[in-house]
Amino acid sequence: MNTATTPFPRWDDAATAGMDEPHLLLYRSNLLGSDLRITNYGGGNTSAKIVHKDPLTGRDVEVLWVKGSGGDVGSMKLDGFSTLYMDKLRALQGLYRGLEHEDEMVGYLPHCTFNLNTRAASIDTPLHSSLPYTHVDHMHPDAVIAIAAMANSEAITRQVFGGTVGWMPWLRPGYELGQQLKAYNEAHPGLRGIVLGGHGLFSWGETSKACYENTVDLIETAQNWLAAERAEKKVQVFGGARFESLPDAQRDATLARVLPVLRGLASAAGGHKLLHLNTSAEVMQFVNSAELEPLAALGTSCPDHFLRTKIRPLIVPESVYSLEGAALKDALNQLLAGYRADYAAYYERCKRATSPALRDPNPVVLLLPRIGMVTIAKDKATARIAGEFYVNAVNVMREAxxxxxxxxxxxxxxxxxxxxLLEEAKLQRMPKPKPLVGRVAFITGGAGGIGQAIARRMLQEGACVVLADIDQTALDSVTAALAKAHGKDHVRGVLCNVTDEASVIAAYGRAAVEFGGVDILVSNAGIASAAPIDETTLELWNRNQSILATGYFLVGREAFKVMKAQGVGGSIVMIASKNGMVASAQATAYCAAKAAEIQLSRSFALEGAPLGIRSNVVNPDAVIRGSKIWTGKWSEERAAANKIEEGDLEAFYRDRSMLKRSVFPEDIAEATYFFACEDLSAKSTGNILNVDAGNLAAFTR
Known part of the structure; x- marks a missing residue:
């Protein structure tokens, strides 16, 4: 946990000059959400009671602006707030029928909407409307939750804040808690805030700035008190260290072997999942500690932490992850089966007559002593965020x-x-996931024109991509651009020389550490060369074979290994060429290597079929725009071979085709996506798809 010695973000009077109240609320919200010591991603909410003209009557009315359902205070925009008439919210008290019926109160909130705002109000709306203060923050700071999660929380809260902050026992958020907050506040005038047992902090102020400063001052007070107590008691954190962390290289090698197996087992029943690794100092201190097992078994305290991380994590001992092959898979399978059985028993113990059906019983958080924490979810961002929430929980456990x-x-x-049931309804409202969510695509030649187009197409459909390329400068540029457009969670770049076995193995190891494995290989790295057959040197021949045949074999073999370890199938797509089907003059080395790719794909299809691994070929022709191979000597050589000017190449190839159309990188990307997507091509393997605008000589036979 960061200590109070690192200052919180300061309120900038110059930046807020001239802002109206809604924009001041937004500024405050974003500022609070910018520091994870104040609140976790998606956690907490903010509000302001603002006077507006009623659009129907023209009279001044009091309107509650409050963070809407599902938003994140750190990244939200103005449209992330719900707006509701305060007089209507107060009138709801006459409809409240008690704790057993409080969920029905959520159904009344849309009737309180001001100015036809479509942002759904969250379950925390009654908590903000019940307090009389103009500006209210509800945050989940680790330091305050640590105090809230202590066995003697109420007494310690009084001690820490000198009686200026109240304390209430745990109660699920909703209308009843709002009424209790109101009653408690009325009974204890002059408070600066209220701590909710096991949950978080409510604080307030008469202006947005005053509210913000009150909130961060209370959190800083809690941090300083905890630090002083820890220093005075000289406690060993988590009972002291039990394990030493593995060296980075050994850790990554272990993960490259273990994570694909783990990911495959977790994905087998509940659909494809992605993994995220966290080796932060907080995590390593916890997983290497003497108190790991007893503390992990207690689960989390704050409901926001719990919703993201499940009832408790799964500890994977070194005796399991040090195994290999079938023994590793069997041991991991037994661990996961035990967790699923425990989770099902928890469901049976606690379920109510109206409870939704049992959800995915696999763990979300896995703790590996000496290695770190792995989190699993249906997409990378959710897995990463789950890990961040568990770090919050670790911070709370440590301080408490x-x-x-x-x-x-x-x-x-x-x-x-x-x-x-309200959370279930929220889950049911979520849009249907895109076809490639949970999949990882490994694309060689990823920084080239065709590679980029394929990556964009995969990303549009929800996949995560690993761009592999030998050109570090181009790779960095393309990776950054795609991450900016599609989110940094979804894109990774890795330097890879496809002719170097060690480089290829390392690149797949990186993909395993970043995402847990690979589901789609697009073998696209390439060169092009031309020379009359009697002038084709052995060096030129070997270079074509090395990159286009051996390189395709190496990246295909390693993808095959990962997919086999995962055990949930996969798709290999080889970007070959029209020249693999029909020879071109003065391109012997290139044509022979491209033909080898096609036959190689058929071999992968044959051996992969029993494992659900499909392998297919896309054959482009004359993709000039954006293609790296046309920026070098190849363009000059093909122009000379066809006795035309270089500037006429695109028109030459277009007019040569049966359809008289140019072929672009996006066309190759579309064909590749077809083979990558199981929804479209689950029964296609060993196939060839020509994308050449029609070339009679290249018709498949």
Missing amino acids: NAVDRYVGLPEQEAFDIEYW
Whole structure:
């Protein structure tokens, strides 16, 4: 956990000069969300009660602006706030029928909407509307939750804040908690905030700036107190170290072997998943500690942490991940089966008559002593965020146990949050996932024109991509551009020489560490050369064979190994050429190597079929725009071979085709996507798809 010695972001009066109240609220929200010591991603909410003209009556009315459902205070925009009439929210009290019926109150919130705002109000809306203050923050700072999760939380809260902050026991967010907050505040005038047991902090102010400064001052007070107590007691954090971390190279080699197996087992029943590795200092201190097992078994305290990380993590001991081959798979399978059985038993113990059906029983958080934490989810961002939430939980456990005794959320309360009907309704409203969500595409020649186009197409359909290329400068540029357009969670670049076995193996190891494995290989790295057959040197021949035949074999073989270890199938797409089907004059070395790629793909299709691994070929022809191979001597050589000017090449190839159309990188990307997507081509393997605008000589036979 960062300490209070690192200052919180400061309120900038110059930046906020001239802002109206809604924009001041947005500024405050983004500022609070910019520091994970204040609140975790998607956690907490902010509000302001602002006077507006009623669009129907023209009269001044009080409107509650509050963060809407599902938003994140750190990244939200103005349209992320719900707006509701305060007089209508107050009138809801007459409809409230008690704790057993409080969920029905959510159905009334849309009737309170101001100015036809379509942003759905969150379950925390009653908490903000019940407090009389103009500006209210509800944050989940690790330091305050640590105090809230202590066995003697109420007494310690009084001690830390000198009686200026109240304390209330745990209660699930909703209308009842809003009413209790209101009553508590009325009974204890002059408070600066209220700590909710096991949950977080409510704080307030008469202006947005005053509210922000009050919030961060309370959090800083908690941090300083915890640091002083820890220093005074001289406690060993988490009972001291039990393990030493593996050296980075050994750790990564272990993960490259273990994660594809783990990912495949977790994906087998619940659909494709992605993994995220966290080796932060906080995580390593926890997974290497003497108290790992007993603390991990207690689960998390804050409901926001719990919703993202499940009831408890799974610990993977070194005796399991040090195994290899079938023994590793069997041991991991037994661990996961045990976790699933425990989770199903938890569901049976706690379920209610109205509970939704059992969800995916696989773990979200896996703790590996000496290695770190791996989180698993259906997409990379969700896996990463789950890990960040568990880091929050680790921070809470560390601070709480150092001063008092950490207390997790009671099991039934945890279940009621996880299987809350309102949360289930939110899940059901989520859009259908894109076809390639949860898949990882490894693209060689990824920095070239065709490689980039393929990457963009995969990313558009939800895949994560690993761009492999030998040109570091181009790779960095393309990776950054795609990450900016599609999100940094989804794109990785790795330097790879496809002719170097060690380089290829290392690149796949990187893909395993970053995402957990590979589902789609697009073998696209290439060169082109021309020479009359009697002038074709052995060097030229070997260069073509090395990159286009041996290189395709190496990247295909390593993809095959990873897909086999995962055990959930996969797709190999080889970008060959029209020249693999029909020879061109003065291109012997190139044509022979491209023909080898086609036959290589058929071999992968043959051996991959029993494993659900498909292999197919896309044959482009004359893709000039954006293609690297046309920027060198190849363009000059093909122009000379066809007795035309270089500037006439595109028109020459276009007019040579049956359809009289040019072929672009995006056309190759579309064909590649077809073979990569199981929804489109699940029954296609060993096939060839020509994308050449029609070339009679290259018709497949």
